[in-house]
Amino acid sequence: MLLATALNVLVVMTVVLIHYEALIRLSGFLARTRPRHRVRLLVTVLGVLVAHAVEVWVFALVYYGMHRADGWGHFQGNFDGSLMDSVYFSFTTFTTLGFGDIEPLGTVRFLTGIEGLTGLVLITWSASYLFVEMQRHWAFRYGASDTGADS
Template sequence: MESSHDTLLNVTLLNCFLVCVVVVIHNEALMRLSSFLPKMRRSHHFRLTFAVLGCLTAHALQVWIFATAFYFMHNAQGWGQLVGNFNGSLLDSVYFSFTTFTTLGYGDIEALGALRYLTGIEALTGFLLITWSASFLFLEMQRYWPTR
């Protein structure tokens, strides 16, 4: 049987790995958007719409990464579980991940055990990545929207 020290170490390592993966994905998405947008020969409205859709796509991918971790942790022994309005499906894990990533947190699904740590780190990570996207989009708006 695994000790609580080993479980905490494993949870910490998994959380760090997931945060690194989603941050790298987000950085890559914003860097690619940043280099691609100036090359687009479309209106500034189209470029900004494309940038928003690119950010949303990156966030959706990040949510699915966390959701996959929730799903496997819930179904594995010793990682905790998700309870409440949760049937154990991957789609319920995605729903829980979306509400956690956006810090909306309806509360209809609750994490127990080691899963609580991933829930907290996802909310913090989601908040930071969403604000990073907002900053990026603000700078793109300043670049492409005509001055008044």
């Protein structure tokens, strides 16, 4: 149980660090290049999506390894043990969509719970970041009175 907790903490720390670095680097890139506002929003959305995809893959690689190793549990249902099934499971868990066609059994269940919570927090963080970027765009392009800031 201690090893599973340590693994969970390590994975969560890794994806949070990835997310933080992605947003910091994205902000720096946008500040240096100063793209047009529409391009800025497009780059921001795509950058955030790439960050989330990388984070999902981190969890998927851990699931894949846990499934193949003894003592960590396994998956049942529509799961053939492939890396792509691990990625699919990770995407549905990270987004809290959870189709339910793959069920984790054993110690691996703890990571699935923490992935759902982590995904929720990171997606919310991204939504906040995107909101601030869009607010900057609207305030610049339309003026503060049109954004609702004065009302």
